[in-house]
Amino acid sequence: MKYYLLSTLFVFVVSIQVGTSQCRDFAKTNCKPKLENYVHDGNYNGVFLNQQEEVELHKAFFTGQEYRIVVGGEEHMPKIHFKITDSDQNLIFDNEESNYIDHFDFELDEAKTLVISLDFIKEEPTGLKLESGCVSILFGMKL
Amino acid sequence: MRKIIWSLCILLLFNSCNLFSSKNKEQVSEGDLLENQLMKENSEKIKRIFFILPSPIEISLLIKKTGVHFREDLLNKTENLAGYSTSPSRAIALGVYCADLSYASLNEQYQISMEYINVSRNLAESLGVLRTVEQDKVRLLENNVTNKELIVDIISEIYMESNEQLREQDRYSLATLMLIGGWVESMYIATQSVNPRDKSHHELIKQILDQKLSLESIKAVLRDNQSNPVIKPIYLDILQLEKLFEISIKNTDKKEDEEFIDSVDGLVFVQLIAKVGDIREYLVH
Numbered sequence: 233m234k235y236y237l238l239s240t241l242f243v244f245v246v247s248i249q250v251g252t253s254q255c256r257d258f259a260k261t262n263c264k265p266k267l268e269n270y271v272h273d274g275n276y277n278g279v280f281l282n283q284q285e286e287v288e289l290h291k292a293f294f295t296g297q298e299y300r301i302v303v304g305g306e307e308h309m310p311k312i313h314f315k316i317t318d319s320d321q322n323l324i325f326d327n328e329e330s331n332y333i334d335h336f337d338f339e340l341d342e343a344k345t346l347v348i349s350l351d352f353i354k355e356e357p358t359g360l361k362l363e364s365g366c367v368s369i370l371f372g373m374k375l
Numbered sequence: 376m377r378k379i380i381w382s383l384c385i386l387l388l389f390n391s392c393n394l395f396s397s398k399n400k401e402q403v404s405e406g407d408l409l410e411n412q413l414m415k416e417n418s419e420k421i422k423r424i425f426f427i428l429p430s431p432i433e434i435s436l437l438i439k440k441t442g443v444h445f446r447e448d449l450l451n452k453t454e455n456l457a458g459y460s461t462s463p464s465r466a467i468a469l470g471v472y473c474a475d476l477s478y479a480s481l482n483e484q485y486q487i488s489m490e491y492i493n494v495s496r497n498l499a500e501s502l503g504v505l506r507t508v509e510q511d512k513v514r515l516l517e518n519n520v521t522n523k524e525l526i527v528d529i530i531s532e533i534y535m536e537s538n539e540q541l542r543e544q545d546r547y548s549l550a551t552l553m554l555i556g557g558w559v560e561s562m563y564i565a566t567q568s569v570n571p572r573d574k575s576h577h578e579l580i581k582q583i584l585d586q587k588l589s590l591e592s593i594k595a596v597l598r599d600n601q602s603n604p605v606i607k608p609i610y611l612d613i614l615q616l617e618k619l620f621e622i623s624i625k626n627t628d629k630k631e632d633e634e635f636i637d638s639v640d641g642l643v644f645v646q647l648i649a650k651v652g653d654i655r656e657y658l659v660h
Contacts, residue, residue, distance in 0.1 A: 253543065256535075256536075256539055271432065271524065271527045271528065271531065272528065272531040272535075273429075273430040273432050273433045273531065274430040274431070274432050274473075274530065274531035274532075274533075274534035274535050275427055275428075275430050275534075275535070276535040276538070276539050277425060277427060279423065279425075284420055284421055285420055285421045285422075285423060286420040286421070286422045286423070287422075287423050287424075287425070288422055288423070288424045288425070289424075289425050289426075289427055290424065290425070290426050290427065290591065290592065291426075291427035291429075291592065292429060292585075292586075292588035292589050292591075292592070294429075294433075294437055294582065294585050294588075295581075295582075295585070296437065296440050296441075296578070296582075297433075297436065297437060297440070343585035343588055344588070345588050345591065351420060371427075371433075373432070373433060373436055375436070375481075375523070375524065375527065
């Protein structure tokens with residue numbers, strides 16, 4: 233009984249580990265190429281997202297630098313809706329207005345903390361699609 | 376005697392009935408609360424919030440774009456490597472060397488970059504971080520050591536893999552120390568490169584003071600690991616640094632023709648440079 237419980241726990245822990253490393257591999261193979269001529273800053277922001285969840289990232293961005301934000305989700309999942317606001321809640325970008333494009337390029341006039349919030353789009357019929365999976369947000373900069 | 380026992384039994388029976396009914400009321404109210412909560416969760420999505428630090432690559436790029444010259448003496452010497460014998464000191468050193476590596480590579484210091492790539496990979500391995508860089512990328516670099524984009528790509532892989540693998544191994548405090556090591560070393564390079572009296576350095580001064588915005592993320596990351604004895608003094612130092620950031624800009628009405636540099640309190644800025652130096656000293660020695 234003791235060994236059965238231990239082995240179940242082991243399988244559970246290993247499956248979580250494999251899941252998170254799969255998300256990281258997904259970010260490297262599927263999202264990183266979308267940075268194109270922007271270099272990846274080295275930050276990995278990957279989550280296993282459910283339909284009922286919303287993710288919010290807070291990050292400072294600086295002047296004199298061209299940035300690209302790439303948001304990617306696994307193919308079997310609904311499209312991702314992401315928007316960018318400043319700390320005063322002023323809307324800077326909403327991909328809903330750009331046919332749910334997966335990236336946004338920008339340069340700021342003054343340094344700001346931006347809030348990137350994302351969730352799955354609500355209109356998507358969920359019948360054929362899984363309701364959770366890897367989502368990653370990568371930041372790129374022009375050299 | 377028998378009468379007394381019977382009356383006590385009847386009293387207990389009434390009492391238990393009362394207890395049961397009051398418990399039932401509590402269950403109803405708890406049920407209502409749970410139902411309300413579920414309804415709220417269905418209407419509002421669960422929000423997960425993350426705070427992201429600027430990476431050493433990002434800060435090094437910002438320093439490079441201000442036009443200041445590369446200074447090898449600012450790097451943490453590779454000879455110090457032997458002194459990092461504990462996991463926390465190695466995690467800090469990994470962040471520090473990643474920052475030095477970013478600074479050197481973006482300034483086209485290829486020989487130093489190769490040396491620091493090896494140091495960083497060895498440090499990562501000593502922390503139990505495996506396969507930081509794909510073998511084919513290493514081979515590609517060996518044949519093309521002056522490919523800046525490839526070197527930066529390799530740094531981003533070392534930084535990302537090290538941080539994430541430490542998190543996956545539930546070694547959150549080490550992952551935090553690595554991030555802080557990288558940020559402090561980048562700030563050390565920036566603050567030691569600046570001459571407050573040199574007009575051509577005004578852009579760098581602005582970039583340094585803009586890093587005040589990163590403190591929200593730094594505090595959030597440190598706060599989660601505050602019970603760690605290595606992290607606690609760093610957290611307190613960061614709070615002091617935050618105060619210096621706040622008072623380094625004079626709190627006076629800005630005139631129309633006033634430039635950003637006119638609003639900087641020079642004395643406080645010098646204290647800020649010294650504070651960054653102290654924190655870096657604590658981290659690397």
